Amino acid sequence: MSSHMMSSMKKILPVLLICCTVMLVGGLAFNVQDVAAEDAAPAALKVDTGDTAWILASSALVMMMTLPGLALFYGGLTRQKNILSTVLHSFICLCLASIAWVLFGYSLSFGPDVGGFIGNFDWAGLRGIGADPHPVYGPTIPHEVFMMYQMMFAAITPALMTGAIAERIRFSSMLWFLGIWSVVVYYPVCHWIWGGGWLAQMGALDFAGGAVVHVSSATSALVACIMLGKRMGYPNTPMPPHNLPIMLLGAGLLWFGWFGFNAGSALGANGLAASAFVATHIAACVATVVWMLIEWMHRGKPTALGCATGAIAGLATITPAAGFVGLFGAIMIGLAAGIVCYICVSLLKPALGFDDSLDVVGVHGVGGALGLVGAGLFASKAINAAGNDGLFFGNPKLLMVQLIMIGAVAGFSMICTWIILKIIDVVMGLRVTQDEEQEGLDISQHGEKAYHV
Amino acid sequence: MSSHMMSSMKKILPVLLICCTVMLVGGLAFNVQDVAAEDAAPAALKVDTGDTAWILASSALVMMMTLPGLALFYGGLTRQKNILSTVLHSFICLCLASIAWVLFGYSLSFGPDVGGFIGNFDWAGLRGIGADPHPVYGPTIPHEVFMMYQMMFAAITPALMTGAIAERIRFSSMLWFLGIWSVVVYYPVCHWIWGGGWLAQMGALDFAGGAVVHVSSATSALVACIMLGKRMGYPNTPMPPHNLPIMLLGAGLLWFGWFGFNAGSALGANGLAASAFVATHIAACVATVVWMLIEWMHRGKPTALGCATGAIAGLATITPAAGFVGLFGAIMIGLAAGIVCYICVSLLKPALGFDDSLDVVGVHGVGGALGLVGAGLFASKAINAAGNDGLFFGNPKLLMVQLIMIGAVAGFSMICTWIILKIIDVVMGLRVTQDEEQEGLDISQHGEKAYHV
Amino acid sequence: MSSHMMSSMKKILPVLLICCTVMLVGGLAFNVQDVAAEDAAPAALKVDTGDTAWILASSALVMMMTLPGLALFYGGLTRQKNILSTVLHSFICLCLASIAWVLFGYSLSFGPDVGGFIGNFDWAGLRGIGADPHPVYGPTIPHEVFMMYQMMFAAITPALMTGAIAERIRFSSMLWFLGIWSVVVYYPVCHWIWGGGWLAQMGALDFAGGAVVHVSSATSALVACIMLGKRMGYPNTPMPPHNLPIMLLGAGLLWFGWFGFNAGSALGANGLAASAFVATHIAACVATVVWMLIEWMHRGKPTALGCATGAIAGLATITPAAGFVGLFGAIMIGLAAGIVCYICVSLLKPALGFDDSLDVVGVHGVGGALGLVGAGLFASKAINAAGNDGLFFGNPKLLMVQLIMIGAVAGFSMICTWIILKIIDVVMGLRVTQDEEQEGLDISQHGEKAYHV
Amino acid sequence: MKMIEAVIKPFKLDEVKDALVEIGVQGMTVSEVKGFGRQKGSKETYRGAEYTTDFIPKIKIEVYVADNQAARVIEAITRAAKTGTVGDGKIFVSDIANVVRIRTGEMGESAL
Amino acid sequence: MKMIEAVIKPFKLDEVKDALVEIGVQGMTVSEVKGFGRQKGSKETYRGAEYTTDFIPKIKIEVYVADNQAARVIEAITRAAKTGTVGDGKIFVSDIANVVRIRTGEMGESAL
Amino acid sequence: MKMIEAVIKPFKLDEVKDALVEIGVQGMTVSEVKGFGRQKGSKETYRGAEYTTDFIPKIKIEVYVADNQAARVIEAITRAAKTGTVGDGKIFVSDIANVVRIRTGEMGESAL
């Protein structure tokens, strides 16, 4: 063994020690739980293999959305010197969020309710989450499958934010931000709406995450990108996307995965899944075409980046409504997505002047909110008996609830994000140095270059 | 709000107005239908969740074939200045074809028969297409799932054609062409064969679309590329593919998606799906190896592009036969695909001198027709009781019918395409200017460049 | 027809002749079998469509792992002049291994046992493998589905090896090596462990292929890369990966596909699949984070390549244990994967000095063995009643058996590989010439360049 | 001896090469450059951020020739590279002191 | 006439271009090069294989100007490209014999 | 001072750089070029369309040195870049008038 190796081993020792400690402590706790899981399981509901197959596939699809889907979609949009850093943001977010989810996140989000605000720790470490279905969270699939499916949502949500702060945030600050944000923002919001919390009790409808996923992350992203400041040279220096084919690949994979995201949220392979699948696809198609047409009229040429942006806007917008609206609703929502998001990304953002590097706010934030409103308008019990009727089906109350949900989630997310980032800024700083930004985050933060000819 | 924004808003107004009108008119029509759907549904057949799960997954896979699969496969093969344009062709085709499909395409293709030639408008706007199965179109899956699965076929078929006319067609002419072609060619042909039309009544067998998808699109592509003329400089200037790794990625994704295309056409997760899955995979493997060997002997070296072309040829060729032939048939069909398509792409095309940019005719057209003949030879009721026996199983009649199908589809497609393109040419022109072609379609049609270093 | 075409036709004639002969001979044999399949099938077990849907999807996922997943993961890591060659290795391996599998490989691996060492030829050409389930190999899915699912494992295993010998092996020698290796090494090892052979009889546990896939291929790769010698210039000339985004794409697709690999090995859409799915995902997440942290401490910066390597190490390591261990076991195994594989790749390999181009040994070999030990430690009947208890659940015997399995598979693989390569070396040589290596394998072996600006 | 550098439109490369080969030039070295001049670049738009590139892709050809060949080379390039529109490019001529062929060590005009 | 070649830091290109345009330069040709000099490259690590690149990305600008303009051009480049840290780059000046504008056939200073 | 331009085979870059550093050269600028000459390129085939590239990837090294160093630099490059096969490349030498170091404003040989 070379002496270099010896000294290297020493550097690694601390990690080894920490890991071993975790191993011992954790070992005792978990082994108990694994056994406990067996005892605690209820035995009444029956697993349906077809439903389970579809949610297994959907879980894989949603994980694929984060890596490589979102990672490459964002990565292709940055400048060449920052692609690896941008991909890593999604990549590591997936890992950290997943680990936190099984340790305590799932319990806080979906565990037994505490005051309508958050779950308790009963299900920490997946205690009691096994092969038997949960009566509410998918009565025909193993509870563990539901937990896992939701894990992928908990992973992609913070990853979405990274697009707004790309190309200038310190890697370590980003990790802390993503981690703390998951606990402080995501788990509560998820609980309010999907875990039986106060918004759920009010009857708020969010099929696959317009508020839980898109509004929460995008409003946080808005705060974050303003606090972080503009990239050096923005908006005077042109910063064109360095690799549009990679961006298009990412967009295509996101679309593909979104079927798991939305149609999977039916928690079974049934008519509702089919209806959500169709609504998702059609809204994306309509939004793409609308975006293309507006851009053509407004700028003179239809662009590939515009079409991809329209598609993602359509997908984000239909998300909260996919399982509640019929074909007509889906078309209207796609239409609205194309028009409104186009205006926000192409006109409002430049006018307001914040530097949301990859347009998280205009696409996901605006889209998510729009879709929640759309559900308030077009939802119909004829499509989903477990849903509700929207304004156009004679029930104005739902729209009110939807607006409350948007306001509550947006406000809560923004305030929490502001506090979290202030603390991180004081403790360790948020932004790389000017020289590091100049050189690119790939070299300065990661010691790598993406391409070698 | 800046004054720039104001003037931009004005430009967008017309679109907003059009959209709102569609909204109002459509709204009335659709809402009625959504309700009607409830009433009209039959209640006898039972949805099987396992079958439904597989067709949901297959639908997602087939959509993924078009974007990003085909889009990148074609995009990697063009020159660098045309990749975005080529990707957009598939991308927008997916969107337009899907929208048309739900509005009226599905009804024209699969709706109640009108004289064996086309469906009627009964199912326009998905009226009556809901969670209940249709007795013929998948008795164990929601009718809406079948509609959606077929939608993806209606989307990829015109997209296939774009490979033949890439690098020189005007974007707007392409849109009109794809749109009109879908109505005039695809819906009738699809109805003839899969919608209970005259060819179906004659007993023509086309499992997953050798005639409906490949022959129709490739023969049209042949006409289109001849009418459009050669690319400037072809064949003297070398036009090597600009990014083979992206092409290989596309080929791999196409293969992956093709399992949904062919095995999904069993409309269930059963033995037939398994058999079609194996046939598909093995034919592709055999065709790849055969192509590689021939190229090695003939040109001295086996190439990556050759292998990928062989694989796609194998996949296209097995498509019509996948659910009717056994292992031996699949191997023979793969063998034939490799040999015949190689000859067409590598020898016949240069000899005949037309400029089919990305070899749609030699790969999809020849492959599709070959596979239809293959079904006529190797089909066996032992594999699929709903099918028929081929020549080698003692039934020469099937082969006759298959040949009629090829001839009818090819002739009809070519004539219609010729007429459509003539009209478009007169009205708006088909081809970009020489300067635009020189500069590349990405900049000239879309104002973008794919890569920025 | 041009005279050039004529002479070309002549060159192709031999291939045509060979193909036709195969066709005639094979035709007789197979047709009998196709019919025989019908007769021989047992009729007792019932196919479950949900389980079948999941294994169909899993088969597609595992095929996607090889192409484009592994192909691009490896391809992005090589130098630019060798990417096509590297991709082709995986691509052609997929094709050859699949063809061999249906012809005789499946029978040798899983067919009726001969002395605990190998299967016999009863199932050659898929004789008797049809829609009915096999009582052991998936009692709820068509036997053909199991065969096909296993085919994808037989394809990716030899493909894994190609990473160790990339950038210098002759293409034809590679083909012979992969082909012979499959027969001599893979089929026996697979039979020993999964086909009811002697290791299975001893109670060795290998859920999704730690020994069958990873140890067998990686120990063979070690022998191969030593026999082949170092790449010219290694280790003095820097050989950075030429395209990390493509590598990351490959890694992401591998992760996505690994759900099919591991959770699919439950052979159904059930609680066990869910448990394996979670274990797989969490182990990968933990290993990624651990690798990142160690690298950060040890080298000063966390890298994208490091994270991706950690993820693959985690996935390879959990593979044999995925269906036997609970959450705690998965976390521990992920932890071990990150630490041990890091040391092997980053310190041991340079110290020992062999040139394993893309780190097959340190990631897959070490990972696979580690996971087999992990199963011996953390396996629990509470998770999988068909499994066993490991050391930490009071059964030290299992660990012994696991160690025997590792030793037997490693020893057998290494000896056979050495013999195979010696013979190939004598017959045709293993390595390209210095000039060819200098120029790159893409041009010298395949007459192509990956990128044209 | 003379060094003749020409900045031309990329798609003219093959024609220029052929013209040079025709008059007996046996070697040249080519590189991709970006030119700034009277010719203006195309407009690009990315999500509403519009900009015009000032730098336009060009090809630079370097040919080293004996003094007496220079005029013919310049004439050949001018002829082959010309489209008559702005941005056709320029030719720069300068003197060089010596040439060495690495393979043989030859010097001066015989090394060309 | 003079050929002025400047090797500069890539992110200074726009500033240098603007400075040149300001003093009336109407054309320039730019290429991507790699420089070796006092400035050292960043460390890269790939799976434990560490190395420092000796060659650092630089931009080379070529400007051809009339003799009397040379001093101003040099001054403009120096001013705009300077950061004061190692690696700012160098300017090389040499004489050229002739210039031809391909489009018109003009020669000498009027072709610039 | 002299400008020494060498066109060499790409894989010889490291050796040439080392040889130059050894004899005291402190800076150089390198670019990727394509060469046309006696050496012929490899054959490529794409779906049956075969063609041989006339242009072969080469590396161009530019070194600016004091007059008295020129001979040693030429000798060092020739030695390090030589393989003895066609296509080893060429070295071109010309005079330059001035050098400026941007960082300090130094001029002439001290700026090298």
Ligand SMILES: Nc1ncnc2c1ncn2[C@@H]1O[C@H](COP(=O)(O)OP(=O)(O)O)[C@@H](O)[C@H]1O
């Ligand atoms: N003074 C100059 N110095 C260096 N390169 C120049 C100069 N002037 C022009 N060029 C090069 O010549 C190209 C063509 O010049 P331009 O002014 O666009 O058109 P034209 O050659 O027709 O006058 C430019 O893109 C640039 O690369």
Ligand SMILES: Nc1ncnc2c1ncn2[C@@H]1O[C@H](COP(=O)(O)OP(=O)(O)O)[C@@H](O)[C@H]1O
């Ligand atoms: N003698 C030389 N010949 C050619 N190029 C040189 C020479 N010296 C320096 N350069 C170029 O100038 C760049 C900057 O030089 P460097 O020594 O790093 O810093 P500085 O210019 O501040 O002294 C180098 O990267 C190289 O491209």
Ligand SMILES: Nc1ncnc2c1ncn2[C@@H]1O[C@H](COP(=O)(O)OP(=O)(O)O)[C@@H](O)[C@H]1O
């Ligand atoms: N007259 C020339 N002008 C410019 N570059 C030349 C000239 N002759 C040769 N070169 C460059 O030198 C390289 C090597 O030349 P070549 O004729 O292939 O081999 P050799 O240098 O061994 O004679 C060419 O690829 C080209 O880049």
